[in-house]
Amino acid sequence: MAEPTATRPRVVLLTLTYKLPDRVQSYISDLTGAGVRVDLLVTERRTVEDIELDEELVKVHHVFEDSEMYGYPLRWVERRVLFDVPTKVFTKTREVTRNGERMQVLDKTALKVRQGQAAVSQGVHHGLFWPVFQRARPLLLMSRARKALRGIDVAGADRIVAADSAVVPLAWRLAKRYPNIQATTALDRKPWVK
Amino acid sequence: MTFSRPKAPRLLYIAFYFPPSRASGVYRARATANHFAAAGWDVTVLAAPLRFLYEVIGSVDEKLSETVDPRIHVERPELDLTRWESDLRSMSWLQGTLPRTAVRLHKWREERYFPEQYVSWARNCVATAVEAHNREPFDAVLSTGNPFAAFASAWEIHKATGVPYVADYRDSWTLDLFSDEPAFPPKHPAWAWEQRIIGDSSHTVFVNDALRAWHADRYPKAAERMMVVPNGWDPDLLDVGPTTGASKEDRPLRFGYLGTVTAKQPVAEMAEAFRQAREYPELLDAELNIHGHLGFFQTSHAGFLPLLGLDLNGEPDPELDHGLRLRGPVSKTEVAGVYEHNDVLVFLAAGGKYVTSGKIFEYMATGKPIVSVHAPEIAAREVLEGYPLWFTADSLEPGLVAKAMVEAGRAARALTPQQQAEARAYADRFQRDALLDPLEAAIRATVRRPLPVREVNHG
Numbered sequence: 001m002a003e004p005t006a007t008r009p010r011v012v013l014l015t016l017t018y019k020l021p022d023r024v025q026s027y028i029s030d031l032t033g034a035g036v037r038v039d040l041l042v043t044e045r046r047t048v049e050d051i052e053l054d055e056e057l058v059k060v061h062h063v064f065e066d067s068e069m070y071g072y073p074l075r076w077v078e079r080r081v082l083f084d085v086p087t088k089v090f091t092k093t094r095e096v097t098r099n100g101e102r103m104q105v106l107d108k109t110a111l112k113v114r115q116g117q118a119a120v121s122q123g124v125h126h127g128l129f130w131p132v133f134q135r136a137r138p139l140l141l142m143s144r145a146r147k148a149l150r151g152i153d154v155a156g157a158d159r160i161v162a163a164d165s166a167v168v169p170l171a172w173r174l175a176k177r178y179p180n181i182q183a184t185t186a187l188d189r190k191p192w193v194k
Numbered sequence: 195m196t197f198s199r200p201k202a203p204r205l206l207y208i209a210f211y212f213p214p215s216r217a218s219g220v221y222r223a224r225a226t227a228n229h230f231a232a233a234g235w236d237v238t239v240l241a242a243p244l245r246f247l248y249e250v251i252g253s254v255d256e257k258l259s260e261t262v263d264p265r266i267h268v269e270r271p272e273l274d275l276t277r278w279e280s281d282l283r284s285m286s287w288l289q290g291t292l293p294r295t296a297v298r299l300h301k302w303r304e305e306r307y308f309p310e311q312y313v314s315w316a317r318n319c320v321a322t323a324v325e326a327h328n329r330e331p332f333d334a335v336l337s338t339g340n341p342f343a344a345f346a347s348a349w350e351i352h353k354a355t356g357v358p359y360v361a362d363y364r365d366s367w368t369l370d371l372f373s374d375e376p377a378f379p380p381k382h383p384a385w386a387w388e389q390r391i392i393g394d395s396s397h398t399v400f401v402n403d404a405l406r407a408w409h410a411d412r413y414p415k416a417a418e419r420m421m422v423v424p425n426g427w428d429p430d431l432l433d434v435g436p437t438t439g440a441s442k443e444d445r446p447l448r449f450g451y452l453g454t455v456t457a458k459q460p461v462a463e464m465a466e467a468f469r470q471a472r473e474y475p476e477l478l479d480a481e482l483n484i485h486g487h488l489g490f491f492q493t494s495h496a497g498f499l500p501l502l503g504l505d506l507n508g509e510p511d512p513e514l515d516h517g518l519r520l521r522g523p524v525s526k527t528e529v530a531g532v533y534e535h536n537d538v539l540v541f542l543a544a545g546g547k548y549v550t551s552g553k554i555f556e557y558m559a560t561g562k563p564i565v566s567v568h569a570p571e572i573a574a575r576e577v578l579e580g581y582p583l584w585f586t587a588d589s590l591e592p593g594l595v596a597k598a599m600v601e602a603g604r605a606a607r608a609l610t611p612q613q614q615a616e617a618r619a620y621a622d623r624f625q626r627d628a629l630l631d632p633l634e635a636a637i638r639a640t641v642r643r644p645l646p647v648r649e650v651n652h653g
Contacts, residue, residue: 139291162282165293172290175282183282 008057009192010037012154014171015163016063016141020047024163027187032057034192039152041145041167043068061148063141071144078129082121090114142170149174157181161188200644204330205235205637206323206351208337208344210312212241213262216255216526218552219364223338224262225428225626226362226633230336231263232652233634238326239268240319240347250278255526261430263652269326271318276300277311308346309383316343320350327355333641334396335359342367342384345391358396358640360633362423369408371545372458392416396640399423399633402550404573423633424577426626427555433530434560437614440607441537446479447603449565450536452524453486453553455498458544460590462501464567467595469503469516474600476607481517482540485524485532533560537606538599541578543568550574558621561614565602567595577624583609583617 011031015024020042028038032054041061042048048060064071069079090110097107154160154174160183162171168185175183207230209223223239231237247254262268277297279285289296304313323332335357337348348359368388370377378384392398392413398420400406410417449468455461464482471477488498499506503514510519524532533539539557543549546569554574557564558581566578566586578584585602587594622628638645 135292135295138293160282168282168285168289168293169291172282172285176290179283184280185282186280 008035008037009158010039010156012039012041012152012157012160012174013163014041014161014167014174015047016041016043016138016145016166016170017164018043018047018068020051021164023187025051027163027189028053028058030189030193034189034194036192039157041148041152043141061151063145063148072140075133078125082125082129086114086117086121090117138166138169141166142173145170154178154181159184161185163187200646202234202236203333203638203641203645205230205237206326206332206335206357207237207239208319208323208335208348209239210242210315210338210341210344212239212268213258214244214254214256215242215247215251216253216258217251219338219340220258221428221431221552222362222364222425222626224258225426226336226338226630227266228261228263228652229627229630230634231265232627232650233638234646234648234651235634237263237266238332239266240322241268241270242315243270243273246273246275246278249280250275257527269322271315271322273312273318274300274304274314308343308387310341310343312341312343313346316341316347316350319344319347320354323347323351324354327351327357331355332357333643333645334637336362336637338362338364339367340365342387346387349391349394352394359394360397360399360637361391361395362399362633363405363409364401366405366548369405369548371548374546374548389413395419397421397633397636401425402548402573402576404548404576408548421632421636423629424624425550425552425555426624426629427559427621428626429559431526431529432533432556432559434618435530435534437561437611437618439611439614440609446481447477447538447606448536449480449482449538449540449599449603450532451482451484451486451540451542452529452532452556453542453551455484455486455488455542456544459542460544460567460569461498461542463590463592463595464540464542465501465503465516465518466592467567467599468518470592470596471599471603472517474596474603476600476603479517480603481519483519483521483532483536485521487523488520529556533557533562536562538563538565538602540564540599541566541568541574543572543574545569545572547571548573550577554578555621555624558624559618561616561618561621563602563605563609565595565599581617581620583613 013028028040031038038058039061040058041063044064044067045062053060069075093110094107097103097110155178160171160174160181162168162185171183207227211217211220212223213220227237227239276289277300279289282290286296304311307313308316335348335351337344337359339345345361348361351357352359368377368384392409393416396419398409398416400409400420400422401424403422406420406422410420468482472480499508500514502518503511503516504518504520505511508520539560539562541554541557541564543551550573554577563583563585564581569590570588583605585598587598
C-alpha cells in the first residue's frame with residue numbers, strides 16, 4: 001500500500017531567480033520521484049508557468065502574484081522613466097515628423113535623439129540601477145516573502161533548501177528561527193533518493 | 195658514563211590530501227608517509243580537515259586510512275569553509291545577509307596573502323607546526339602540492355624555525371600541462387611565491403624529468419637541488435595475482451580503460467580508432483570497457499555518450515555501437531579485478547610533454563599489453579619506453595592508433611606467462627618504496643644532528 005501523502009517527507013525549497021534553473025528542476029523531479037513533498041517558493045507565478053510539476057507533491061507559492069516589477073514602485077518608476085515614457089514620446093513625435101518632406105530634418109534629428117536616449121537609458125539601467133538593485137533585491141525580497149511564507153508549514157518540514165544566493169538571507173533567517181530543521185544551500189537528495 | 199641513543203628524526207609532512215581522502219594525489223602522500231615511518235622517522239602529517247573531505251568534496255575511502263602506518267601522527271588544521279559553506283546555520287551574519295559580498299570579501303582577504311583557496315589551512319598549518327616544533331623540534335619539513343599553499347606554509351615554517359624543507363610537486367603549479375604554457379600571467383603573485391619557495395628549499399621534487407627541466411630553466415640557481423621521484427605503484431594496494439599469460443577463454447578480446455574520461459583527452463580519436471580496429475579479424479566483436487566516470491561532474495557525461503556510441507542511459511546505441519562499453523566507477527579494492535578482466539589496457543591521456551599519468555605504473559604492474567592513445571611527445575614515454583608490451587602509434591591519427599590496437603590485441607592473444615613475468619619485472623622498478631629511497635636519503639642528509647642508524651621496519 002502506498003504511503004499516505006501527508007506522512008511523506010517534505011522539503012521547503014526556496015528559489016528567487018526569475019526562471020527555474022535546470023538543476024533546480026531536476027532536483028524537484030528527483031525528490032518527487034522518490035515521493036518527497038515539496039513546498040516551492042518562487043518569485044513570480046510565471047517562474048514555473050511552463051514547467052511540468054507533480055501537482056500532488058509540489059505546492060507552489062509565489063512572492064508576487066504578478067510580475068516582480070509591479071511589487072517595487074522604484075523599479076516600476078525606473079522602467080517608466082527610462083523606457084516606457086521615452087518610447088511613447090518618440091512614437092508620437094515620429095507619427096508627426098515622418099510625413100512630409102519639410103519634416104525630414106526634424107525626423108532625422110528625432111531618430112538620433114531617440115538612439116542617444118536609448119543608449120543612455122540602457123547605460124543607466126545596466127550600469128547603475130541594476131547592480132544596486134541586484135544587491136538590494138535579496139533583502140527586499142525577504143520582507144516581501146513573509147506573506148507567501150504564511151502559507152507554508154515551515155516548522156513541520158524536514159529540510160529547508162536555499163537554491164540560489166538571492167534567497168540566502170531569507171533562508172538564513174528561517175534556519176535561525178527553526179533550529180531543529182536541517183537548512184542548507186546544497187541540493188542534496190539524500191536520504192530520500194537512492 | 196652512559197650515552198643516550200640519538201632520537202629518531204622528526205618529519206613534518208604537509209599533505210592536504212591524505213587518507214581517508216580518495217583524491218588522485220593521495221596515494222603518493224600515503225606511500226611517502228608510510229615510507230618515512232618505515233625508515234625510522236617520527237612522522238607528523240598535517241592534512242585537510244575531515245569536514246572538508248566528507249561534506250565539501252564527499253570523496254573518501256575509509257579503508258584507505260587503515261593502510262596508513264599507525265606510528266604516523268595525523269593532525270588536521272582548520273580550513274575556513276566560507277566559500278564552500280552550505281549549512282545555513284553555520285554562516286555568519288554577514289554571509290547570511292549579504293552572501294555574495296561576504297564571499298567576495300573572504301576571497302579578497304585570502305588572496306592578499308597567497309593566490310589559492312586553501313590559504314587559511316596553510317596559515318593554520320604554520321601555527322600548528324611552530325607550536326609542535328617548540329614542544330619537540332622537527333628535523334625536516336616535506337610539503338606536497340597541490341594545494342600549493344602547502345609549499346607556502348613549509349616556507350613560513352622554515353622562516354620561523356629554520357627547519358629545512360622540501361617541496362614535492364606532485365602536480366604542476368605554474369605550468370599548464372594541457373597547453374604547455376605558463377599557467378599565470380607574468381606579474382601574477384604565484385611567480386614570486388614559487389621563486390621564494392624553490393629558492394629557499396633544500397630540495398624540490400618533480401614527477402618526471404620534463405617538469406624538472408622546465409623548472410630548472412626558470413630557476414637555474416636551484417637546479418642542482420631539484421630531483422625526480424616518479425609516481426610509481428603500490429604493491430600493498432594492488433594485488434596483481436599470478437602470471438597466467440593469455441586468457442584461456444574462447445571469447446572476443448577485451449580492452450580496458452580505467453579512470454575518469456575528460457574533455458581534454460583524445461576520446462573521439464580513441465573511439466574512431468577502436469571502430470577501425472574492430473574491422474580487423476583479430477578484434478572481431480572486441481569491446482573497450484571504460485571503468486570510471488565520464489567527466490568530473492554528474493551532468494558532464496551527456497557530451498561524451500554519442501562520441502562513445504552510447505545512448506542517454508549509457509547503453510550501446512544500436513546505430514552507433516562500435517564496441518565501447520561504460521562500466522562505471524571502480525573502488526580501489528576492485529581495481530585488480532578490472533585489470534584481470536581485460537586483455538589489453540588502453541592508456542588514454544591528455545596533455546603533452548610534461549604529463550606522466552599515475553595510472554601507467556599500475557598498468558605496467560599487471561604485465562599486460564598497453565596501447566597508447568595520447569600525444570606522441572607525452573612525458574610518460576620516459577617510463578613506457580622500457581616496457582616490453584607497449585604498443586604506440588606515435589600519433590593520434592585513428593588509422594595508426596587502430597593498427598597499434600590490433601598489434602596489442604595480437605600480443606594479448608599470444609601472451610605467455612614468461613612474457614608477462616618479464617613485463618612485471620620491468621614494472622617492479624617503479625614500486626613506490628624503491629622510488630622514494632633517494633628522497634628519504636636526501637632529506638636525511640639535511641638533518642643537522644646525529645641520527646640513529648637507518649633500519650627499515652614496515653610496522
